[in-house]
Amino acid sequence: MKMITEVLIIGGGATGVGIARDLSWRGIPSILIEKGDFASGASGRNHGLLHSGGRYAVTDPGAARECMAENRILRKIAPHCIEETDGLFVSLPEDGFDYRERFLRACDEVGIQTALLSRDETLELEPELDPNLLSAVKVPDGSIDPFVLILENARDAEEHGAKILLHTEMTSLILDGDKIKEVGAKDLGGGEEYTIKASYIVNATGAWANQFLKLAGLQIGMALSKGSMLITNQRLTHHVINRCRPPSDGDIVVPNHTVSILGTTSVRLEEVENFEVTPHEVSLLIQETSKLVPAIQEARLIRAYAGIRPLFQSETKEDDRAISRGFVLIDHGERDGIKNLITITGGKLVTYRLMAEKTSDLLCKKMGMHTPCSTHLKALPKANRPTGLTEKLKQFSFERVETLCDCELTSRKEVEEFLKTDKLKDLQDILHRTRLAKGSCQGGFCVYRLLGVLHDLRRINGNSNEFLKKFLEERWKGIRPILWGPAVKEEELMEGIYKGIFNL
Template identity: 40%
Template structure:
């Protein structure tokens, strides 16, 4: 049975929490990650699919642009199986877009993002569904990331390094003594039991729900939960990510995701991240905006729409679209063993995990540094990695090898593996 008093409890099974669990485990700490639903069921599993090159933020948030550019390269290196290197075009479709071109290129140069100006005629040959009236095209190293593939790979990697990953475990309270949290109180949604864990440090990575979690410790954080709607279309209309050449706005990204296309996104502040409504107007608006870049979009069936909530940092006088995409690690004074994260993007999830782990390590008296930037994730060589495992699902997952569905079987194999990881974690905690 695992130690009931681990070094760290991480609350939240999205990209930030999973990378923090992996990072801390690689530094030698005992880690238990608690997710109230299932891994990737929140904002991380409902992201847009874009692994940002940083180009989107060069004019509005240069710091985020630099971070995205670096993390784009790192994620593609440590998780090549979860990334499609599509590249991206920024396209000017009207005079205002064309006037932004000079500022855009200046911003790309300032933060050292690779780019190439493309003759619109050449771009149309490469991407025949582009608007034939495009006036300027700039190529950048955008990529597509398959969210669940990456999340499950990080979870499996963290478990391999000793972290326990527990789903259906909702934190419902903290027992505080003096300036410290003594116990984390957990509602086990599998058995209905109340569980108690006594970690040395608690790290809250609950995305847009972070403000609700820390409120149980009598703490307020300035967050701006912001809903974004994405629309999925039946056909893959482009080979590259297509971005509108303008300041970040609504409906200005069209992304090829497997055999589909996704257009996003909107930005609306919401009161409750558990209560979201998508209207037909949202779908019509995104289709209309996306069709300015790829007119064929209006002739393709809509498969569905979905929404995610960004945990943006609240800034006085700044609206949801203008708010920085930066993140903040907050080391609270009381309780002094509580650290929380707000802000950030899926692309920078590894970096958030690294910075959070630095703070946690400091509290625990360790100076050991992060290793995740050079740590290949489980699944990068999936079938070789599976052969090293000793669990009952290995042979089932290996059945995909050499079959017609070997490539498509990757996410199925990872799903089976993470199911076993979470069951095993429960057994080790004595929760089964």
């Protein structure tokens, strides 16, 4: 199939969908293609921390300022994606006070509001913290749901004219002099091939940026840094907990819905595919985060996962944590003589909107347009509707609701509503949109119920065991690194169910 548009965006992470939304509000047509579902890259594989900028205040004040400014904007335009948890930077006896003083000064300089709390005040807020702590600094961190944020940006972009093709991979490009003439793409589900002509092409592929650029014979200086994270089966703290020391391994605990996320590590990788969480990283994360929250030693883990940070570097640095977390916007017309290509990479989830704004500004400049950005003013579609666990609980207490996922209270009705509006290409598509299978049993008891519903509704053609196998393989990747104690027992039960009942 042949398609023509003004701007072709490659990559459906936060940055790509943010650009599609920004352009759509400026009246500029675009097509976005994403090889997986939304958020299959780093956007769905992070801590979900709504940075105040505190984490970078001392080492990277530019990135810290961007985080603080965008944190304020996101609270206004996307309140339903955010939990207002605040964050604590906790000093332990071995950290002393030197870093805390630098931290307080740096936050003041970049405009991050702080409050210094005594040991007793801190423990009153967070009784699970190490009782030997010295003090804590409170900052406006929060917790953000990347999936809801991205889906809402995408929905809004589509409502304003953008076209989005999921499970569609960009596979080739044809250069004609100083321009990309057309891009080749393939629907990974149905096999259909597309030829897309666009006046401008945006490479928003994050860690895959150099894979894209290789097709045009280009390359940028980029380090790939893997960060691994663990999920506990309970929410351990109310606040985001950071260690008040220079950023290091295992110094952050983020509450997220019903669970807590422990992070992270920083391991240099050579390639962007085929990475895993190692046993060493699991031990390191438990060892370090339990210094902040001792209960982590005994906590049950339900999943391990990792994401890749694309860190732009103009010069080689040994320590990946010394590379800026700011973003980079490259006009390949100026840099390499390819006039209709732009790369945007690096940055943070919390700065996705700003990255989209700067990219769209550059596109407008190239087009000779002067339409200003409005995404900092326009709330996302469901911004004023109450969401979250409390709302779900209310629904369950007032209506007779058939539950599919007991851990996350996902109802059959919610799944059926998704199926009415969206095309099902992969089981994971439903899981991303409803939180089904994100709780303690990681889908062990609910995914086969979901398949029953899909059968009833005739939404599965052929053998549903193939869907199930694919799901279980994905699930296994996250569970294998944390298999000990009660998790082993639960896996044996799962094995019994899936091998015994479903003959897998």
